[in-house]
Amino acid sequence: xxxxxxxxxxxxxxxxxxxxxxxxxxxxxxxxxxxxxxxxxxxxxxxxxxxxxxxxxxxxxxxxxxxxxxxxxxxxxxxxxxxxxxxxxxxxxxxxxxxxxxxxxxxxxxxxxxxxxxxxxxxxxxxxxxxxxxxxxxxxxxxxxxxxxxxxxxxxxxxxxxxxxxxxxxxxxxxxxxxxxxxxxxxxxxxxxxxxxxxxxxxxxxxxxxxxxxxxxx
Amino acid sequence: xxxxxxxxxxxxxxxxxxxxxxxxxxxxxxxxxxxxxxxxxxxxxxxxxxxxxxxxxxxxxxxxxxxxxxxxxxxxxxxxxxxxxxxxxxxxxxxxxxxxxxxxxxxxxxxxxxxxxxxxxxxxxxxxxxxxxxxxxxxxxxxxxxxxxxxxxxxxxxxxxxxxxxxxxxxxxxxxxxxxxxxxxxxxxxxxxxxxxxxxxxxxxxxxxxxxxxxxxx
Numbered sequence: 001x002x003x004x005x006x007x008x009x010x011x012x013x014x015x016x017x018x019x020x021x022x023x024x025x026x027x028x029x030x031x032x033x034x035x036x037x038x039x040x041x042x043x044x045x046x047x048x049x050x051x052x053x054x055x056x057x058x059x060x061x062x063x064x065x066x067x068x069x070x071x072x073x074x075x076x077x078x079x080x081x082x083x084x085x086x087x088x089x090x091x092x093x094x095x096x097x098x099x100x101x102x103x104x105x106x107x108x109x110x111x112x113x114x115x116x117x118x119x120x121x122x123x124x125x126x127x128x129x130x131x132x133x134x135x136x137x138x139x140x141x142x143x144x145x146x147x148x149x150x151x152x153x154x155x156x157x158x159x160x161x162x163x164x165x166x167x168x169x170x171x172x173x174x175x176x177x178x179x180x181x182x183x184x185x186x187x188x189x190x191x192x193x194x195x196x197x198x199x200x201x202x203x204x205x206x207x208x209x210x211x212x213x214x215x216x217x218x
Numbered sequence: 219x220x221x222x223x224x225x226x227x228x229x230x231x232x233x234x235x236x237x238x239x240x241x242x243x244x245x246x247x248x249x250x251x252x253x254x255x256x257x258x259x260x261x262x263x264x265x266x267x268x269x270x271x272x273x274x275x276x277x278x279x280x281x282x283x284x285x286x287x288x289x290x291x292x293x294x295x296x297x298x299x300x301x302x303x304x305x306x307x308x309x310x311x312x313x314x315x316x317x318x319x320x321x322x323x324x325x326x327x328x329x330x331x332x333x334x335x336x337x338x339x340x341x342x343x344x345x346x347x348x349x350x351x352x353x354x355x356x357x358x359x360x361x362x363x364x365x366x367x368x369x370x371x372x373x374x375x376x377x378x379x380x381x382x383x384x385x386x387x388x389x390x391x392x393x394x395x396x397x398x399x400x401x402x403x404x405x406x407x408x409x410x411x412x413x414x415x416x417x418x419x420x421x422x423x424x425x426x427x428x429x430x431x432x433x434x435x436x
Binding site for chain 2: 031
């Protein structure tokens with residue numbers, strides 16, 4: 001369990017074209033379906049995309065959004081060049097794409113727990129994503145989450161109605177290897193934060209890195 | 219891995235008062251900190267709550283919100299009585315409460331991936347919740363997610379500023395046992411959905427339970 005958690009990666013560059021067998025995809029979807037959900041509403045729906053034509057359309061959306069994103073970084077400090085060097089999606093390389101959406105148009109769960117925090121329907125769907133991601137890691141299957149997509153254009157392309165929320169667009173497939181470190185770290189985009197600084201005690205703002213380090217045994 | 223995924227439960231009723239050792243909590247927080255995050259921004263912050271006075275205040279918020287929730291169910295069909303029979307939170311029973319919040323006020327990650335889908339910051343925080351939940355299950359530690367709380371009152375009580383999003387309020391502790399089935403199923407509130415009906419092919423709306431059942435080997 002801890003190995004899968006610590007060795008899970010957001011895969012963009014190492015996908016192999018080997019097909020993903022149905023029995024493996026079945027185990028991954030079943031793992032996702034066993035996520036927690038508010039009121040047991042199970043709002044997740046899985047759009048399995050293998051058709052290269054559909055993946056090509058999505059890849060086009062990604063290229064557009066990524067061009068806009070690159071343009072938002074300045075040239076003077078090298079940020080734009082650094083951004084452009086990153087490979088951020090494996091939509092065409094991965095044999096299976098999976099769009100996980102949240103459909104709250106359901107009586108399932110009878111509204112329990114959603115009156116005060118309706119966003120927990122979307123959060124339940126994210127729990128399904130993370131279950132799938134960890135199960136995939138333990139199967140040796142890579143997963144990459146592509147968020148550089150305009151949700152409205154994703155809706156149009158996949159026929160997702162206004163009342164259904166696209167939560168995650170994932171790329172799935174076997175990989176040549178899993179990187180030792182997150183790619184954004186090894187490529188010097190960002191480093192892992194010090195956990196002790198993210199822990200607060202009894203109230204927000206009451207961080208106490210020394211006490212946190214004692215808790216963590218650091 | 220699959221055992222933890224399938225035997226994980228949302229625990230409300232089976233908490234023991236045994237303390238949760240620091241070394242176990244440290245492993246759980248470290249697992250959460252190894253969740254995926256958009257642009258590697260790591261927006262999660264962990265408020266560890268052990269003080270009984272603080273838990274008592276939160277429990278008061280829960281009681282208020284739960285009374286409102288109960289009142290929203292009709293009496294005629296027995297829904298209100300069924301709702302009132304459910305135990306929905308272990309705030310006072312569990313020795314540790316943990317509020318996981320999302321702080322997007324950070325340059326960490328340099329905005330990567332967040333222009334098109336800014337909600338992925340909150341979703342990253344949910345991935346941290348699910349990592350922690352599965353790690354806890356493998357440690358024999360129960361976790362319950364309490365969403366029957368008004369976020370504004372939770373903010374006031376824990377000093378969470380407007381710019382920080384409360385994502386999950388969790389109860390953690392050792393348990394007498396893990397239930398075989400989700401409590402909402404065994405207490406006949408809701409049943410597990412048929413996964414085949416939640417799978418669509420190539421586009422949303424293109425569900426095909428027969429094809430899905432073949433994929434699932436059912």
